[in-house]
Amino acid sequence: MDRGRDAADAVVPVSLALKGEQYADELWRYKNTSGPQQRYVRMGLGAVLWRSLGVHEQCIAGHCRVAPFDTVTTVPSTSGRHDHPLRTMVAEVVGVTRDRHRDLLTPTPGTAELGRSASAARYRASALWDANVLLIDDTWTTGNHAQSAAAALKAAGGPTGRR
Template identity: 75%
Template sequence: MATVVGLSARYTNFLVHPLPPGPEVCQVCRGPAKVGYPTCWPCHETGRLLGNGVADAVVPVSLALKGEQYANELWRYKNAAGPQQQHFRMGSAAVLWRFLVLHEKCLTDHCAIAAFDTVTTVPSTSGRRDHPLRSMVADMVGTTRDRHRDLLTPTPEAADLGRSVSAERFASSALWGENVLLIDDTWTTGSRAQSAAAALKAAGADCVAVVVLGRHLNIDYGNTAGHVENARMRRFSWEACPTRPWRHG
C-alpha cells in the first residue's frame, strides 16, 4: 500500500528550499527583492493596499521553477486526465501532508498561537468547479481533513480584478476569532492568497497563515537566476524547518 512518505519520496530529487528572509530575499514570499528593500515589489504593494489584512505568515513548501519538474507537476495535477490526473494529485497531496506533519507546529510557533482551528483553500476565480486543491485538503490529506471548511467564494467583482490584489476579490463566511491555515497551490505575485487572507480577516479570523505548495519563479526574469542558484546550494530535506534555520524530524 502506498504511504505518504513513499508517495512524496521522489519529490526530494527536485524540490528546492526557498531562501530564508534576508538581504535580497523578500521577507514575505521568499522571492527575489532589490538590494536594500525588505520585500519584493508585489509584496510591498500588497502591504500598502491591504494593511493589516495581509497574511500573518507565508510559507512556501518549495520553489516551483518555470519549465522544471515541480512546476510541471503543479500544472498537471489540475489539468491532466485519467490515471495521470490521479497520479499527480496523490503526489501533491502527499507532499502537503508530509510537510504539515513535520512543520505545522513550526508555523503555529512562528505565529505565536496554539493551533490552527480551521483549514481552507483559495478558491478558483476562473470558473473551475471542484478544484483539486479543495478535494486534496478536504478529503485526501489526513492532517487537514477534519478541520476543513469551505469559507471563501469569489465575489462578482473577482473576474474584473485580473491579478490585482483586492479585499473585494473574495467573501468569507463569518469567523469568530479562529486561527485559519490557508492553502494555495502556486504563488506568483500572491494576489489571490493575500486577497483571500484579507477576506478571512474581515470576516473575523484572528491569525491567517498561508502554506503554498510552490513559489513560482521564472529564472529568465531579472535577478531571479542568481536567487535560484543560491537556493539550489542547499540540498532539499523534509526535516529542514521552514521558519527557523535548523532541521528536525
C-alpha cells in the same frame, strides 16, 4: 487594501516550482490532465503537502503566535473551476487537514475586473469567531489571490480581523 493589516500573518512556501522544471510540470498536470496520470500526480502532491504540514504546521502556528490551527481552508479558483483539485486534496486526502477543512471563501461576482491586484473584495468569507485559519494556496505568482483571501478572512473575524 492595507498590506500591513490585511496581509497574511505568514507565508510559508512548501516548494519552489520553476517554469519548465519537473515540479512546475506536476503542478500543471494535477489540474489539467485526466485519468490515471492525474490521480498519480494528485496523490504525489497530496503526500508532499501532508508530510510538509505534519512536520511544520506546529512551527508555523508558533511563528504566527496562535494556538494550533483549528480550521483549514483553500484559496478558491477564480477561473471558473468548480471542483478545484487543491480543495479536494485538503478536504478529503490529506489526513492532517481533512477533519479541520471548511469552505470559507467564495469569489465575488466582480473578481474578474480586479485582474491580478490584491483586494479584500475578491472573495467573500464566511463569518469567523476568532478561528485560527490555515489558508492553503497551490500557486504563488504575485501572491495577490492568497493575500486577498487572507484579507477577506480577517474582515470576517479571524483572530486579527476587524469586527
